[in-house]
Amino acid sequence: MDDNQLSLFKEDEYKAPKNTKALLWDGEGPKKVKAPKPPQGVTVPKGYHWCPYCSMSVKLVKDKKLGIKRCPICSMSSRDYHMKNANFNL
Numbered sequence: 001m002d003d004n005q006l007s008l009f010k011e012d013e014y015k016a017p018k019n020t021k022a023l024l025w026d027g028e029g030p031k032k033v034k035a036p037k038p039p040q041g042v043t044v045p046k047g048y049h050w051c052p053y054c055s056m057s058v059k060l061v062k063d064k065k066l067g068i069k070r071c072p073i074c075s076m077s078s079r080d081y082h083m084k085n086a087n088f089n090l
């Protein structure tokens with residue numbers, strides 16, 4: 001293994017390959033749940049889902065590449081534990 005290959009494993013020097021998108025940027029930690037369930041008095045409109053990470057009702061968008069649905073704001077997957085917990089219809 002030469003030096004060029006080794007540098008790929010150094011976290012601070014790693015750059016996402018061309019035509020790909022890095023999912024986490026520098027200093028980004030795991031997403032935090034703000035409201036695990038819709039607060040009392042808040043109703044989620046039909047066709048919308050509750051995003052525990054954005055703490056608001058969102059219309060999930062389909063990710064064509066992976067075949068899942070995502071929150072359009074924080075891009076959290078609908079298969080996420082807290083997402084499923086907050087929405088019985090996922």
Ligand SMILES: [Zn+2]
Pocket residue numbers: 051052053054055058071072073074075076
């Ligand atoms: Zn969200």
